[in-house]
Amino acid sequence: MEFLGPAGQAVTLAGRRVEPGEVEAALEAHPGIGHAVVLALGEDTHRRLHAVVTARGAEPTDLARQLSTLLPAHATPTGYTFLDRLPLTPDGTADRERLASLAAATAGRAGPPATPMERRVAAIWARVLGTEVTDRHAGFFAEGGDSITALRLVAAVNSELGADVPVRSFLAAATLADLAVQAESSATTHLPEESGII
Known part of the structure; x- marks a missing residue:
């Protein structure tokens, strides 16, 4: 059985049309993906693509690498939700309304770094990647990162914030918000309150 999205579902992201x-189709070309549904989450300037996939061993890093060779950067999902199977409507098609709800719960709310830890991680992210973080759920690889800079980012976060985040754990989601949660939960030292300078 093939799950096909409805036709005519083009969306506009940052002024660019994305189908x-x-x-x-690019995701399902990956041997580790069974089926994929791509949704546009958020509003206005914070609108972004999120992929819900049934996977057989695929990881976000693998998918981002493959998509980078097939699609422009603005058409690459910034987040992923992995399911064992897609929920279906009574007529047997993917239940996009339910998938959107699941994806939103996974992705959380878009916006700039919101917590002290997110702002600290954002400062390191900006230094390592050379780009300012405007969306706490922006995907590291969609923002121009690669496996080498991912290693540098995680090493810097662990060193500077007293955290113990495994690289593999970061790669499983690869967003600033998720990295901040992992850093906070694994921090071995108490960080001082923020000053006016990050």
Whole structure:
């Protein structure tokens, strides 16, 4: 059985037209992906693509690497939700309304870094990647990161923030918000309150 998204579902991201069906086809070309549904989450300038996939061993880093060779950066999902199987409507098609709810719960709310830890991680992210973080759920690889800079980012976060984040754990989500949560939960030292300078 093939799960196909409805036709005519083009979305506009940062002034550019994206066909979710093309992104879904690129994802499903990966041998570790069974089926994929790509959704546009958020509003206005914080709108972004999120992929819900059924996976057989695929990881976000693998998917980001493959998509980078097939699609422009603005058409690459910034987040992923992995399911064993897609929820279906009574007529047997993917239940996009339910998937959007699941994806939103996974992705959380878009916006700039919101917590003290997120702002600290954002400062390191900006230094390592050379780009300011405007969306706490922006995908590291969609923002121009690669495996080498991922190693540098995690090493810097662990060193400077007294954290113990495994690289593999970061790569499983690869967003600033998730990295901040992992850093906070694994921190071995108490960080001082923020000053006016990050």
